[in-house]
Every structure is written in structure tokens, then in C-alpha cells.
Amino acid sequence: MTTRLTRRAALLGTGGLAAAAAGFPAPAIAQRAPIRLGGLTTLEGPFATGGQDAYRTVQMELERIDYTVGGRRIEFIRESSNAQADVALARARKLIEQDNVDIILGPLSGAEGIALRDYSRTLTGRTIVNGSSGAADTTLRNPSPNFFRFNTDGTQWMAGLGSHVYNNLNIRDVAVTAGDYAFPYAQVFGFNIEFCRLGGRVTHYWAPLGTTDFSAQVAQINRSDAGAIVIVHGGTDGLAFMTQYAQAGGQKPLIAGSIMADQTMLAARGPHRRVMIGMVSSGPIADVIDDPDWREFVERYRRRWLNEGGFPSPSIHAVNYATNLWGILGALRAVDGDLSNNQAAFQRALAAQQFKAPTGANVKLDHNRQAISDIFLNRVEERDGRAQVVAFGRTAQVNQTLGVPEAQFLALGSPSRDNPGCVRPS
């Protein structure tokens, strides 16, 4: 009897202690109080590695300025989502309302970005600066005055690729194989805008996310008279397609979307590595960019993180978070850390920011607070005994509509499988 009571009492006691330990932190509000910067990225779910890498560069850049800007300390409060819109929203609400942050840096993925854009519209005196999410509509349609994005979107990342294929590779007819969801739609849209306008012909092959068997598609494409294949898959889908293409003895030139030609794919073992050498792609970063700013940034990243789980070269998410953080820090410096008057001066300074991203590309914002920046044309090459993505060209100052007048671009509608952006010159 006594033992039973003791056990229950112990359990109750533990519960009570845990409840007491939870407590409620109450921040002190004082003159020149620290600036509270909330970070939101994905430390769970499909993009967890990208999210971890994003926090690496953010931490590295904050350490570099010793967590101080404009004479005020920066308190960095980290939160994590799992790439789902409603989870990101719950975390953002917690950062704003419970942790009382002034600025949120994040999120990482597309649907999260759109959810936070909508949430930012309901806020006054707070600002959300994107992390790495790249859905075009976040800033293109129904933009919010409190949402800023210093990185380029998935459609912008394809700038220059369509023209390169048509003009320099002299290919008139391509087969596009792409995932059947929003991000590939945006990328295919960006490729087609240029390629079709020049007169190129495109055949589309869509496959749902998570497809493992591409053999029918590969056979069909190899039989067709397409001069090249444009592959807009990512992750395991991309790997499956490439492996089966290599095994089928494919010989056509390969063109790739922005998340296809990256280290996660190149580091994987298998027959796909043979066909990937020479593959052309485009995007906001490459492993090797002939630019002193980029070399310095990569060197700093490697020194700080190579022994603590970092990659040989920072990932696309890490660079996007760093770019957006630089935008925030530049604006805070410009207003000397002054966030008064509902952040009016700070938001004006954000909108006026012009700076060089870690890649050495110039960044400025358009009227929707969306980045205009450089996009790199990349080729996969064998260097230092390993395959690397090397930039060989750069399209300067790509805007969100890829040079098409905005009204005309908006009239094309949102990218989808029924609207892949292939508009013939009339």
C-alpha cells in the first residue's frame, strides 16, 4: 500500500516540477533594448538538411558582427517548422506574439512563404523577410507591404537557360520531364518563356512527386526526335530518372533545373554520374563562381563549419538565408537600429537596399519588394577529382517577370501543367 502511494506521489511530484519549470519568460522592454530577430526554417521534414545549413550561415554572419548592429545587440531566436504551411504559421505567430520579435527571417519552402506573406499583412510594426522560399506568387500576386524577399524565385532561376539552349547549343526541339507540382511548374515556365519565344518546340512529360519508375518515359524520350532533355526533378525523383536514363544508354544533351545539378545529386554514387558531366543548368548559385566575394564567403563557411557537419560548399538555402540576412543588417545599419514609428524608416531602408549577395551578384528590390539579381549559367565539370557545378555565364539583373512587361506576364496566369508558359511569338 505504502509503495503504491509513493509511486503515485513521485509521479505527481515530477509532473508538478515540470509544470513549474515551464514558467513564463517575460522580456524586459528598455531603451536601446536588443533587436529581437526571429529565425524560422525547417529543422524537421523533407528539407531538414537545407534548414540546418541555413542556420549555419545565419549564425556565421551574426557571429561576424558580434551580434551587434547600429549600436544595438541582436537577439536571435530560432524556431523550426516541417515545411507545412500551417506549422510555419503557428511558429511565426509564436515568434511575433510570444517571443515579441521585431523581424522574422524565414521561411524556407514555397507554401510556407505564401502563408507567412498573408500573416504579415495582418501585422503592424513587424517585418517578415523571406528565408529561402521561392514561390513566384509570394511577391508577384497580392504582395504584402510587410514581406520582403532578397532572393530570386524559381522562375527567375531559369533565366538565360532557354536562350542558351536555342542560340548557343542550336537545339530547336526539347523534351521536358518535370515533377507534377508547383516548384517544377514555375521552373518549366521560366525555361519555356525564353525558349518558346525564340521559336523552340517543347514536349512535356509530367510525373508525380515520388515517382521511382521512369522507364516508360525514358524509352519514349529516347525514341523521340528531341534534341535535348530538360530535367526538372529534384531529390530522389531526379536520381531515379538519371539512373534509368544512364542505364538505357541515353546520349542526348542534358539540361537541368536548379535543384537537379547540386551536390546532393553529384555526391550520390551510381551510373547517373557519367551522364551528368557536361550537364547545363541555371540557378542563383554554383559551387565554383569566378568571383572574389564568393570565394571569400565559401572559405569562411568552410573554416567555420567543415568540422561541424557543414558541406564542402554552402547550399542554396544557406546562401539565400545569408542574402536575406544581409538585407536586414544593411537596413538596420542605415537607420542606426531605429525600429520606432512602426518600423516605417526601417521598412523604407529595406526597400531601398542595394548590396552584393554572397555570390557577388548585385541585389535590389522591385516595387513588390522582390529581388532583382543575377542568375548563373552552370555546367557540371570534373574538378579536383570530384564533380562540381561551375558557373560559366551570368544573366545580369533578372527581374521577376524575366524581362516581359509585368501586365503581359501576369496575363499569362500562374504556372501549372496546363499553363507551362510556352507562348509562341505571334
Next chain:
Amino acid sequence: MAERAARWLIVAALLALPWLLPMILPPHQAQFWTANVFGRAIVFGIIALSLTFLATYGGFISLAQMMIAGTAGYTVAIFVDGAVPAIVGGLSYAAAVPLGLAAATLMGLLVGAIAVRTRDIYLLMITLALAMGVFRFVETNIAWFNGYEGIRNVVGPRLFGYDFRNAYVFYYAALAVAGLLYGGVLYLVRTPFGLVLQGIRDNARRVAALGYSVALHRILAFGVAGFIAGAGGVLATIYNIGISPGSIGLGATVNILIMSVIGGLGHPIGAFIGALIFVVFDTFAADLYDRDRFNTLIGLVFLAIVLVSPDGMVGVGARLRRLLGVRHAAA
């Protein structure tokens, strides 16, 4: 007698919550707790209530309840004016919300009809399969559901001149809906329909022998649960300013089950207790424990609750009372 007093005290505390919280918390945090801890817990609690209702009184564990809630949410998002992108649009909230509730009720009836001959683990699997089927369909269909990105900007109506986005308006609206549904469930289980349902739970064959149609009662129970889940789904969609497939995915589906189980499947109130515990830990675990690993803490807490009390927090309450009773007897 004391129990009745305690019950009224809880009701009064819930009603006065927006005034009580600022006394112990800084103002902005009080608002956060009102809408994003208690408000969110009530909304999740309503969806969990639909599962608890089925499990407690019918003995059916359905994993489709979050999907059914999503059916209501998507219906509202598709038809209401102002949603982005506009799929159909043109309807006011006064018309779109009943439409959403009707859609969820229909979906509930449909799930009930499909699963009518299954029990236990098979019922679990068939409802899970239905939920995942709808989730995948919604995720890949662009024309009606806008695929992966979902439908945004469902901001909610204005109630008696107050904006729904106001934390207190949202809290009271959610509380009122929860109160009505909770009362409704308690009433329903005392009606002949509810009694037959409990009869089915205890011995379906005997109920059939008495002349009741077991299948019909089961399908109707799923319809009622569908309506409850739909009400939660509409509130959740407005709370999230829209809906995307992630809201009805596997994670969300399992979350509802976790809430019901840690709250306890013995009484409908368990759904709300479970939801509150879930939301508090979901929100604050990252503050208490390593940011990269906080899910471990959430898992441990839930494990502890289920280990200590297999019938959830409702069971803990009963155990406590028994424990105190023992003490009195000993004294």
C-alpha cells in the same frame, strides 16, 4: 455537489480567460495565449471531439477525421469570396460555412458507408487509406484545390461588427462552437440514437437481434462526427488564413489521434484536455529543450502520459480522485 461547482468554475474561467490572462502575463503574451494556445487548442479539440465521440460511444477509431475537417475547410476556401486563388468564389461566409459543414457531413457519411463492414484494425486502415487518398488527390489537383500551395486568404467573416482576426473574437467564437458541440454530444448520447450507438459498441449482434439497423446507425454516427469535424475544419481554416494539403496530411491526422489518446477516450472532455496539452507542448517544447531535437521531448511527454495512465488525462483525473478517496478512508 462539489463536482458541479467545479464544472461551473471551469466554465466561468474559460469565459473570463481574456481578463484573467493579462493579470499574470505581459499584454502581448496574454493575447498570444488567448488565440494561439487556448483558441488553437479549442479548434483542434473540436476535431478531436469528433474522434472521441466515435470512439467513446461507438467504439470506432477513425483516422479520417482530419481529412473530413479539411473537406469543410476546402469547401469554404473554394466558394468564399476573397480567397486566393479564386476557384469558384462569390459566396459570403454566411453561405460558404453551411456549405462546408454540409460537405463535411456528407464526407462523414461517405466514410461511414465505405467503412461500414470493418472493425478494429481494419477500420483504422480503411479510414487511413481514405484520408491519404484525399490528401494525395488534393495535393496534385491544381484546378480545384491549387495543389501543394493550397488556397490562401480565407480571413473569416465580421461578427456583429467585429473582425474575426481579432484574437478575442476568434477565441469566443471557437469557445461558443465548442460549447454547443460538446453539449450536443452529451445530449445526443442520452437520446435513443445515442443509446443504440452504445449498444452497438458493447454488442452489435444483440442490437441487430433487437431489430435495429446497425449499419444505418454506424453511418449516421459517422455523419454526426463529420459535422463536428467540419465545424473544427472551418475554424482551423480561418485560423490558418487558408488551407493547404499539409493541414490534412499524415502528420495532422496522427496529431488528432494523439490528442484524443492523451486526453482520454473515456469522455468527450478528453478531446479538449488532450488538445490543450498537445498545443502547449507543440508551442513551447522548443523553448524548454534543444531546438533541433524538441520533438523528442514532445514524444517523451506523450509516452509518459500513456504509460502512467492508459486512459489518458481523463483517467488521471479518475485515478487522482480514487487516490484522495483512499487517503480519506485511511484517515
